[in-house]
Amino acid sequence: MNRAVLEAQLAELPIAQYVFFQTPELEFSPRIRAVCEQECPRYGKSWACPPAVGSTEDCQKRCLEYPDGLLIATLAEVADISDMTQTLATRPAHEEITHQAAALLKAQGLEVLGLSSDSCALCRRCTYPDAPCRHPERMFPCVESHGIVVTALAEKYGIEYQYGGNIVTWFSLLLYREKAD
Numbered sequence: 001m002n003r004a005v006l007e008a009q010l011a012e013l014p015i016a017q018y019v020f021f022q023t024p025e026l027e028f029s030p031r032i033r034a035v036c037e038q039e040c041p042r043y044g045k046s047w048a049c050p051p052a053v054g055s056t057e058d059c060q061k062r063c064l065e066y067p068d069g070l071l072i073a074t075l076a077e078v079a080d081i082s083d084m085t086q087t088l089a090t091r092p093a094h095e096e097i098t099h100q101a102a103a104l105l106k107a108q109g110l111e112v113l114g115l116s117s118d119s120c121a122l123c124r125r126c127t128y129p130d131a132p133c134r135h136p137e138r139m140f141p142c143v144e145s146h147g148i149v150v151t152a153l154a155e156k157y158g159i160e161y162q163y164g165g166n167i168v169t170w171f172s173l174l175l176y177r178e179k180a181d
């Protein structure tokens with residue numbers, strides 16, 4: 001990977017902050033998955049969420065097959081952050097930036113496992129569980145679906161995520177590895 005080229009390209013994207021890390025630094029917690037199950041309306045309704053993504057152990061194992069990672073954070077401002085409709089309306093822009101950053105890594109010949117914020121919303125109605133995912137190449141499972149405490153990683157690297165006011169912070173993780181011969 002040519003890190004200097006990649007960083008120059010990342011600087012062209014509207015990313016607020018990013019950091020390279022090693023995947024074993026990620027903290028996995030069953031507590032995060034419990035929140036998915038108990039509090040998220042998308043639980044059991046998407047290929048991007050539990051239980052479709054597999055057990056916490058399966059998710060951790062899958063992530064650790066990619067030794068390195070890139071965390072990206074984007075920001076959006078809304079009129080009222082307590083209004084979920086407004087907040088979620090800013091998510092597609094973050095998803096697009098995540099796709100662009102993933103494409104930059106792939107252009108460097110890397111294999112990428114992307115995880116993004118919140119549940120996949122590519123289709124108006126998810127095919128889960130009746131038919132396969134329509135866009136497996138574009139679908140990013142949710143970071144939390146893999147039991148990852150993304151705020152722990154952000155804090156470790158001094159990535160700000162509590163700006164206050166009506167600023168929304170979105171995170172994605174792009175785990176990557178060299179392509180097998």
Ligand code: SF4
Nearest residue numbers: 047120123126133134
């Ligand atoms: S791409 Fe469509 S089918 Fe696949 S997880 Fe997203 S919403 Fe569901």
